[in-house]
Amino acid sequence: MNTDRVTVMDHAMVKHKLSILRCKDTPSKLFAELVGELAMMEAYEATRDLPLEDIEIETPLAQTTAQQIEGKKLVIVPILRAGLGMVDGILELIPAARVGHLGMQRDEKTHKPIPYYAKLPTGSENRKILLVDPMLATGGSAIMAIEHLRKMGIKDITFLNLVASPEGIEALLSADPDVHIYTCAIDERLNEDAYIIPGLGDAGDRIFGTK
Numbered sequence: 001m002n003t004d005r006v007t008v009m010d011h012a013m014v015k016h017k018l019s020i021l022r023c024k025d026t027p028s029k030l031f032a033e034l035v036g037e038l039a040m041m042e043a044y045e046a047t048r049d050l051p052l053e054d055i056e057i058e059t060p061l062a063q064t065t066a067q068q069i070e071g072k073k074l075v076i077v078p079i080l081r082a083g084l085g086m087v088d089g090i091l092e093l094i095p096a097a098r099v100g101h102l103g104m105q106r107d108e109k110t111h112k113p114i115p116y117y118a119k120l121p122t123g124s125e126n127r128k129i130l131l132v133d134p135m136l137a138t139g140g141s142a143i144m145a146i147e148h149l150r151k152m153g154i155k156d157i158t159f160l161n162l163v164a165s166p167e168g169i170e171a172l173l174s175a176d177p178d179v180h181i182y183t184c185a186i187d188e189r190l191n192e193d194a195y196i197i198p199g200l201g202d203a204g205d206r207i208f209g210t211k
């Protein structure tokens with residue numbers, strides 16, 4: 001595994017919140033809140049090295065040179081549906097970010113993603129993209145999403161994920177030579193239904209209470 005392109009969030013608060021997320025008795029409201037909080041923490045880490053520019057400001061006491069984020073606004077792109085749960089948390093950290101959407105539905109038998117929707121802000125090819133999906137199982141959905149973004153001419157893609165399988169990480173790193181993956185945990189394996197073990201179940205159903 002090329003570990004240069006994978007960051008596993010190593011923070012006590014992340015581990016604590018992820019344990020509550022995994023627990024089958026955690027209700028949808030709390031589950032959705034935790035997805036947002038973990039997404040915000042990941043976005044905080046993933047934007048650590050954004051380019052800065054100097055600006056002149058006046059404090060109440062003196063003039064000084066301060067810094068602000070340079071360049072174009074970021075675009076958050078959730079993979080529907082479950083990725084939607086990560087958007088608001090990231091927007092709290094980066095309120096000026098734009099939001100695009102990519103709809104993918106995994107076929108229950110083949111486990112292959114079926115794309116059903118795509119809408120990105122104009123000019124996305126010149127912006128940094130935070131592609132977000134809480135689950136990276138076979139990797140099929142994230143790979144298809146990144147292929148779509150690359151075909152649009154997008155160069156700068158970071159994938160924010162909460163729980164990954166080793167198979168999904170390997171597949172995504174092989175499929176795309178450049179994407180950087182942030183995740184809170186790399187679990188043991190996939191089961192015969194291509195669900196992550198131990199994982200947290202079906203993220204979309206748990207966020208939206210559909211089961």
Ligand code: PRP
Nearest residue numbers: 080081082105106137138139140141204
């Ligand atoms: C889930 C999840 C990912 C995908 C991961 O979505 O949110 O998008 O599966 O699996 P993969 O890595 O094997 O592609 P799902 O297709 O179940 O749709 P949902 O978000 O609408 O529930």
Ligand code: URA
Nearest residue numbers: 137195196201202203
């Ligand atoms: N999608 C989910 O929501 N959970 C998994 O474990 C795998 C795919």
